[in-house]
Structure formats: C-alpha cells, structure tokens
Amino acid sequence: MAAEIRKAVIPAGGLGTRFLPVTKSVPKELLPIGNRPTIQIVLEEAVESGIEEIILITSPQKAHILDFFMRDTHYTRELEQRGKGELLGELRELLECVRVIEVLQNEARGLGHAVFCAKEAVGDEPFVVILPDVLIASRVPCCLQLMNAYEECGCSVSATEHTPRERISLYGIYDVAHSEGRLHWARGVVEKPSPDKAPSDLSVVGRYLFSPEIFDELAKTKQDRSGEIQLADAMNALAAKGRMAAFEYEGRQFDTGDPIGFLKANIYYSWNSAPKELTEFMNEMIRGTPQ
Ligand code: G1P
Numbered sequence: 590m591a592a593e594i595r596k597a598v599i600p601a602g603g604l605g606t607r608f609l610p611v612t613k614s615v616p617k618e619l620l621p622i623g624n625r626p627t628i629q630i631v632l633e634e635a636v637e638s639g640i641e642e643i644i645l646i647t648s649p650q651k652a653h654i655l656d657f658f659m660r661d662t663h664y665t666r667e668l669e670q671r672g673k674g675e676l677l678g679e680l681r682e683l684l685e686c687v688r689v690i691e692v693l694q695n696e697a698r699g700l701g702h703a704v705f706c707a708k709e710a711v712g713d714e715p716f717v718v719i720l721p722d723v724l725i726a727s728r729v730p731c732c733l734q735l736m737n738a739y740e741e742c743g744c745s746v747s748a749t750e751h752t753p754r755e756r757i758s759l760y761g762i763y764d765v766a767h768s769e770g771r772l773h774w775a776r777g778v779v780e781k782p783s784p785d786k787a788p789s790d791l792s793v794v795g796r797y798l799f800s801p802e803i804f805d806e807l808a809k810t811k812q813d814r815s816g817e818i819q820l821a822d823a824m825n826a827l828a829a830k831g832r833m834a835a836f837e838y839e840g841r842q843f844d845t846g847d848p849i850g851f852l853k854a855n856i857y858y859s860w861n862s863a864p865k866e867l868t869e870f871m872n873e874m875i876r877g878t879p880q
Pocket residue numbers: 700720723759760761762780781792793794795820821
C-alpha cells in the first residue's frame with residue numbers, strides 16, 4: 590500500500606537555454622512529443638500516481654504555461670461553438686482529475702530555490718517533485734514507484750539509475766552508505782562531479798519524494814558562487830542524517846531538455862502510432878542520409 594502523497598511540485602521556471610532559439614518565446618515545457626506537450630506527459634504520470642494537486646513553479650516570463658491547464662478559455666469556447674470540443678476531450682478528462690496552482694519564482698535562483706518557493710503551498714506533508722524535462726516511460730508510473738519505496742525507507746527518496754561514465758558529470762551522483770536490493774541509503778550527494786571524482790555511478794533522476802524536512806534544510810542552504818540554492822546541498826544535509834535514499838526505478842528516462850534526448854522521446858512515444866512507417870524511415874536513414 591503506497592503512502593498517501595497528494596501534492597506534486599513541478600519546477601518550470603528555467604530559461605531552457607539548451608533549446609534556444611525556440612525557447613525565446615515558447616516555454617520548453619510546451620514543446621511537443623507527438624501532439625502532447627511534455628508537461629502533459631508528466632501530468633499524466635502524476636495523475637496515474639494518485640496526485641491530486643500540482644504546484645507549478647513558473648517565472649513571470651513563462652506565466653502563459655498556465656493557459657494550457659485552464660479548462661475554459663477563448664480557444665475552448667470557440668472549438669465548442671464549432672462542434673469540435675471533443676478534440677480536447679482527453680486533456681479535459683486529465684485536468685478534471687487534478688488541481689493546478691501556480692507559484693511564481695521571481696528570480697532564477699536554482700532548483701533548490703524553486704522547490705523552496707512551494708513551501709507554503711505544500712504545507713507539512715510529504716510531496717513529490719517532478720522535473721518536467723525528464724520523461725519516464727515505465728509500467729508503473731515512476732512517482733508511484735517512489736511512493737512505494739517511501740513506505741519502505743520512511744525518508745526522502747529520489748529515483749536513481751546506473752549511469753554511463755560519459756554522462757556522470759550531468760547529474761547529481763550518490764555516495765551510497767548501504768543498499769537493500771533496489772533501495773540505497775545515501776551518505777551524500779555530489780552535484781555533477783567529474784567521472785574520476787564520482788562516489789558511484791548512481792545518478793539522481795528527476796523524480797523525488799521529500800518529507801517536509803527538506804524545507805528546513807533548504808532554509809539553511811547557502812547560495813553557491815553563482816547565487817543559486819542547490820537542491821543537492823539540502824539532500825546532502827538529509828543524507829548526513831541518514832534521511833535520504835535512492836530507489837532504482839524500473840523504466841527508462843528521456844532527457845527532453847536536450848535536443849537529441851527530445852528527438853529520442855519523440856520517436857519512442859510516437860512509435861506505436863506508426864511503427865511500420867517509422868521503421869521504414871529509420872532504415873532509410875541508416876542506409877544513407879538522403880541528399
Ligand atoms: C538537476 C539536478 C541533478 C539531477 C538532474 C536530473 O540537474 O540538479 O542533481 O541529477 O536534474 O535530471 P539539471 O538537469 O537541472 O542541470
């Protein structure tokens with residue numbers, strides 16, 4: 590039986606610089622995977638995991654992400670008048686399952702700061718954090734896997750996986766104190782180490798379940814040299830108290846914040862809609878790029 594976790598925080602205030610120039614005017618969370626924006630796919634994961642409330646952390650420049658979550662807009666009314674309201678039926682049903690509130694992060698001061706902005710909206714209960722860049726395809730939704738792991742470890746826990754050496758410096762990496770099957774208790778977390786300095790190959794994957802004590806640690810976390818509050822520093826403080834674990838989730842992640850990861854996600858999520866056409870196209874590409 591999974592713990593009752595009702596709220597999810599989605600930090601969506603980032604500038605999306607890896608996707609410039611498109612992100613100059615389109616928030617990266619609205620870029621499409623097939624015909625769904627990435628944020629819809631993470632919303633589906635949250636709802637399938639039993640989440641009832643989404644706390645979306647946005648910046649003043651990206652406030653229009655919220656339009657996507659509004660059920661009654663000029664656009665929806667116009668579609669309905671033309672008898673085409675059902676085209677948005679699936680999205681409407683999804684949005685009926687969850688309340689979305691927005692919290693503005695006025696300055697881009699890092700992931701830790703973004704999560705801290707959700708303190709009041711979360712209150713005194715455990716919650717999940719979903720990084721919307723990271724899409725996770727899995728049989729059991731990844732947030733639900735974390736809820737089950739939380740039942741077992743009783744402390745904050747993030748998703749983790751073994752990471753190839755060449756990608757170690759892109760992630761937070763766990764220093765593991767001890768392990769029981771797929772659950773690892775952390776001694777610490779090092780943010781983006783060089784592969785030679787990494788304490789293990791277990792990376793922090795963009796799904797976290799935090800007990801509210803993370804807010805106490807974030808309040809104490811000092812900004813780094815670039816003025817950011819790092820979530821990994823607060824996780825490190827929890828780990829020092831034996832209160833941070835990592836769970837090797839089952840599934841596969843796509844980092845859609847990076848153009849190649851985004852392309853792979855598009856192929857993966859579109860495959861079932863046109864397997865023959867896509868296979869033929871891929872084969873054509875492998876045989877030689879058309880001139
Ligand atoms: C963030 C975290 C990092 C984590 C990663 C997962 O980094 O700081 O610890 O491993 O997400 O995707 P970012 O990708 O925002 O640089």
